[in-house]
Amino acid sequence: MKWLKRGGLALAVILVLAFTVLATWEPFFARETTPPPARTYTAEIIRDEYGVPHIYGKTDADVAFGVAIAHAEDDFSTLQDVVAMSKGRYGAIAGEEGAQFDYIYHLLDARGTAERHYPDLPEDTRALFEAYASGLNQYAAEHADELKLGNLFPVNGEDVAAGFALRQPFFFGLSGVIEPLVTGEPLRREFGPDIPGYPRELSPPRPQAEAPSQEAPEETAHRPRTAFPLGEEAGLLGSNAFAVAPEKSGGPTFLISNSHQPLRGGVAWYEFSVESEEGWHFTGANFPGSPFPFLGHNEHLGWTNTVNRPDMVDVYELELNEDASAYRLDGEWRELETEWVTLPVRMGPVVLPIRRAVYRSVHGPVIMREAEDGTQEAFAIRYGGIDRLDQLDAYYRLNKATSLEEWQEQLARMAIPSTNFIYADERGNIAYVYNAAIPDRPEDVDANWRGVLPGDRSDLIWEGSVGYDEIPKLVNPDSGWIYNSNNEPFTAAGAGSDLSPEDFSPVLGIERKQTNRSRRAYKLLSEAEVLDRETLRAIKYDRGYERSDYIAVLWDALETMEAEGELAEARDLLLNWDFVADNEGPADALALLMIRDWMSAEYQNKPEWPDAKEKLAQHVAHLKEHFGRIDPPAGELLRLRQGDVDLPLDGGSDTLKASTTWEVDEDGRLSLVHGDSFIQWAEWPADGGRVTSRSIQPFGSAITRPDSPHYTDQMELYAAKKLKPVHFWREDVLGHAKSRKTVTNAR
Incomplete structure (x- = not known):
């Protein structure tokens, strides 16, 4: 019996060792990050009565350092999630669901995109990102008790950039292509006017599904x-946006940003203002992981965004050889690029290392799946903005634009992959740009771009995006108003001012859908003789x-x-x-x-x-x-x-x-x-x-800090459809300051 006791003891030791390894391996296995270059940053953070931070600095980089500190003070939990995503480690926090993001991180080569293109960004843009990373690092070092994951920090500018490369494609529906390819379901890529629910007239209803199971919907x-x-x-990400010129408002130029986003998490808005001695002065909101606002206004102009849904993704079915190691292109076999990655998947107190293969072809990322006959099928995807990172610079330049001309110069780069832009400025200009880095597909080839393309033809592998002159846009329409509610770009400014779909190539894949919000907005805006504050407010809060x-x-x-x-x-x-x-x-x-x-x-x-x-x-x-x-x-x-x-x-x-x-x-x-x-x-x-x-925000500035007075302090205003003042000018900020401090990494 001694050998049984010894065996049982040995087994217990092995189990303890295995548990210890699974509980501790992931931080040591994680990719090491080189900290940003040593540099001293100093910023002032002034918080108003609602806790909204107003961040000041001598340089733009100083301000970006302060942005990171202020945001971490309010929501370090979500910032850590975003950092983990940008390193392919989110599964170690969020388990199986987080590992899905990590797999896509590798599939889209988010890290590779950052490594290839971050060094080519202008020096001042990289300085902004390095400063932001330094602010995150400092907060993490000073608040080790809040850390969710070992060895998550330090981060550098390239890490932050990788997060941008990962998240942006999902705003134009990449997940709606990847998911069916993985599961084997039909692609749901319908754009034309013959689809039920499209504008102007109702098509016959689609057949009703069989009765679902009795499980909870x-x-x-x-x-x-x-x-x-x-x-x-x-x-389901969406939004409303309105711009009204003085001749229609009877007074000011109006810009209403009314975003519809998740109220919590990595794409929940965070409000703040920035001002530097280098001319950066802007108020608005960003998503966690960004050193600058994505929308809002400066002294001269402002803009907001709504999600648009052009056909930005092309799918190619590859012809594989017998062992699925190569695919045919132009009559020749090419090796299928294969990379094995380890996905950390938290299961209770342990983190399991799950090995997965990631495939790529010259087309782009490849989804492999097993067909009904047991053979391997391969589908490559290529999407607008693939392998580009210059959106980081474009957003920064938009923040500092002072005129419609400067603002359009940045959009004309086609660097920001998607989302509509609705604009207004101090001169009474209003504008709408159906911004999308739509693939520059050849029009002289025989191809169904909305179906599954043959993967053996190199003439179907496009490069880059269409030009700015090819996408829909409106500047100062006669109606005096512009709106978007995730609808087609051909209903934007009213009868006599709208663009015609016949003027744009069908190969662009511009959606032809309406939403109920769009139908209501179009009707109410068109009926109004004057769009003053009261009328516009009633439209914005319409519930019909x-x-x-x-x-x-x-x-x-x-x-x-x-x-x-x-x-x-x-x-x-x-x-x-x-x-x-x-x-x-x-x-x-x-x-x-x-x-x-x-x-x-x-x-x-x-x-x-x-x-x-x-x-x-x-x-x-x-x-x-x-x-x-x-x-x-x-x-x-x-x-x-x-x-x-x-x-x-x-x-x-x-x-x-x-x-x-x-x-x-x-x-x-x-x-x-x-x-x-x-x-x-x-x-x-x-x-x-x-x-x-x-x-207004739905909850408050400190969205994950229950002990903060700003955890819930905007909720009653939000529920009552009221807004709070934005303190844009420094004297106004100082007049409403509730806290004021200087942050620096100088030691």
Whole structure:
């Protein structure tokens, strides 16, 4: 029996050793980062009554150092997630879901893109990123108790740049291509006017899906939130934007930024202002991991963004040899580039090392999968902005532009891969640019660019993007107003001012879709004789629906639905709804739940509509279980929740006052996670006076600091549809200062 005891002891020792290794290996295995070059930075951080930081410095680099410190003080948790993503280590924090990002990090060669192109950026841009990295490093060194992951710091400018290379493609829908290729589902890449839900007239409805299982529907299943959306949630990123010229407003030039982003995580907005002695003076918001704002305004001009959906991704099916080690191109076999990577995947207290192969061809990243007959299939993807990093410099230059001409010069570089830009300035100019680094596809070849292309033809492998003169844009339309609500660029400024789709090549793949928000905005803006503050505010916070597109599909299904008892009562309640999500009608709560399903199906280009009867039964059951009735006030159902603050909300999925997606809490309430996020309203007076602005965030500046007074201090204003002042000018900042300090790395 002694040998059994000795064997058991040895096994226990082995298990302890194995556990120790799995619990500790990842930080030591991680890639080493060379710290930024030694340089002294000094910045002043002044916080106003809402905790919003205003960061000052002698140089732009000093300010960028202060931006990192201020943001880390408010949300170091999310910043660490973003840094981990930029190093391919997010799975060590977020487990399997985080490892998905790490795999895509390797698949898209985000690190390689940064290594190849970061050294070529202008010196002052690199100085900005090195200073920002230095600020993150300093905060990490001084707050070791907050670190989530060993050896995550130091970081350098190249690390920060790699995060940009990873995240940008998801804003134009790359995940909607990668996911079907991995799972074997059909690609959902529909752009033409013959697709249901496209503008101007309703096409026949798509067939309804078979009844789903009795499991909780996706939008009513509580799930963990990651730092950056992937899959369906990424495809729901949206926004509204408005610009109004003085002749239409009757006074100032207006610019309204109304972004719809996740309220937390790696693409949640962070508000701040910057000012340096080198002429950088800007107020707006960024995403965690950026040294500069992505939208907002300076003294002279401002802009905001909305997500657009051009055809930015091409898919090529490769012809493989017998052992899948090579692919055919122009009649010759080429070796398939293969790289093995280790993905850290946290499982409770241990981190498992998972080995995966990453493949690439001359086309770009390659997705390998097993066909039904057991053979290997390979699909290469190539997307707009691939292997480019100059967006880092373009955004920086946009921050410092002083005129429409300078601003357009930066966009004309086609360095920023996607998103619409809506612009206004002190001279009363307004503009709209359908910005997208659309692939420069040859038009004289026989190819279906929206299908799966043959991978054996090099003439289908394009280089670079189309020119700035080829994409849609409007400057100072006769209507005096411009808007975008994630709609096609051909409805932007009203009848007589809009662009014509016939003037643009179909090879560009410009989307031809509308949203309910777009239909409402277009109608309300067109009807208004004057777009003054009161009128424009009513449009921005409009909660109405048009019975068209997917809304019409849903209500048509309700009208033909056979039902009995409580289900018939619910159906009839919806059929008598006033199509306004204002929390006043008895059908508002039920409509909120139903519309979300159909909006998702339309926005994701899903091949089938949900089953109306099945969905209605699920949502009726939910309301009965948690409220005891099918017609509770919608404000009791939809909530804005953070800490101890719990407030009612109105609006819905795809209303101009947007409450897009939610988590279902244990009490059955819907806790908003995506919708109206950072809102900024800027005005340049017609008499040449100084710019002023107001803004709001859903929660507060210190979004992950429960002990901060700014954890929830903007929530009541947000829920009441109110804005707070932005203190842009230094004397105004000093007049509202609640804290003031100098930060430096000098020792």
